[in-house]
Amino acid sequence: DAKTTQPNSMESNEEEPVHLPCNHSTISGTDYIHWYRQLPSQGPEYVIHGLTSNVNNRMASLAIAEDRKSSTLILHRATLRDAAVYYCILRDVFANRDDKIIFGKGTRLHILP
Amino acid sequence: GAGVSQSPRYKVAKRGQDVALRCDPISGHVSLFWYQQALGQGPEFLTYFQNEAQLDKSGLPSDRFFAERPEGSVSTLKIQRTQQEDSAVYLCASSLGSGGGGYTFGSGTRLTVV
Numbered sequence: 001d002a003k004t005t006q007p008n009s010m011e012s013n014e015e016e017p018v019h020l021p022c023n024h025s026t027i028s029g030t031d032y033i034h035w036y037r038q039l040p041s042q043g044p045e046y047v048i049h050g051l052t053s054n055v056n057n058r059m060a061s062l063a064i065a066e067d068r069k070s071s072t073l074i075l076h077r078a079t080l081r082d083a084a085v086y087y088c089i090l091r092d093v094f095a096n097r098d099d100k101i102i103f104g105k106g107t108r109l110h111i112l113p
Numbered sequence: 114g115a116g117v118s119q120s121p122r123y124k125v126a127k128r129g130q131d132v133a134l135r136c137d138p139i140s141g142h143v144s145l146f147w148y149q150q151a152l153g154q155g156p157e158f159l160t161y162f163q164n165e166a167q168l169d170k171s172g173l174p175s176d177r178f179f180a181e182r183p184e185g186s187v188s189t190l191k192i193q194r195t196q197q198e199d200s201a202v203y204l205c206a207s208s209l210g211s212g213g214g215g216y217t218f219g220s221g222t223r224l225t226v227v
Contacts, residue, residue, distance in 0.1 A: 034215070041220070042218075042220055042221075043117075043204045043205075043206070043218030043219050043220050043221050044156065044204070044206075044216075044218045045218065046215030046216065046217070049215070085155075087155065099161075099169075100146060100158040100161055100169060100172075101146075101158070101206075101216065102158065103148075103155035103156045103157075104155055105154065105155050106155055
């Protein structure tokens with residue numbers, strides 16, 4: 001898996017949008033961008049993934065730069081339950097079978113009430 | 114069940130004791146992964162099964178660590194002669210095995226070696 005770079009920590013106020021950045025300057029043309037998050041005392045949880053176009057689901061939105069060298073996970077209205085470590089990960093779209101996910105240190109998101 | 118189940122949730126072992134950690138993946142999931150997570154760090158890959166075949170064990174830190182999945186469903190991670198540095202949360206994940214999709218993780222087993 002190619003390397004990603006994320007800020008160590010971020011803070012946001014409750015009920016405000018949160019933009020979590022990820023740099024992946026060495027991304028290859030066949031890499032999907034995946035996001036997972038890990039709540040306290042829980043295992044990581046899949047959030048969203050995308051290839052080129054922006055993606056939306058019930059949890060979040062993923063905005064992907066035109067050159068694909070960076071992406072941003074967007075939480076539209078943060079709640080205290082969104083306080084977690086967020087991991088940005090690259091995975092090969094042509095993988096015809098599963099392979100290990102390589103986690104970095106992620107971004108620890110603090111939500112202020 | 115609907116999710117990945119791990120047991121026990123917590124385990125305290127005396128140094129030198131053997132431990133066995135269990136993972137029940139989602140029914141029908143072909144792939145199964147074990148990760149080790151030290152305090153304040155991201156999960157570190159240990160080993161990967163596709164059905165009963167162990168395809169990658171490159172992350173196992175020593176020959177004291179052994180994993181098996183004999184019938185392609187439940188998996189056991191065994192640690193022999195535990196050391197203090199083995200204290201960590203051990204996470205199990207499973208997926209359908211088709212590549213590219215999301216993985217479902219269990220809540221982990223917190224192992225403390227005293």
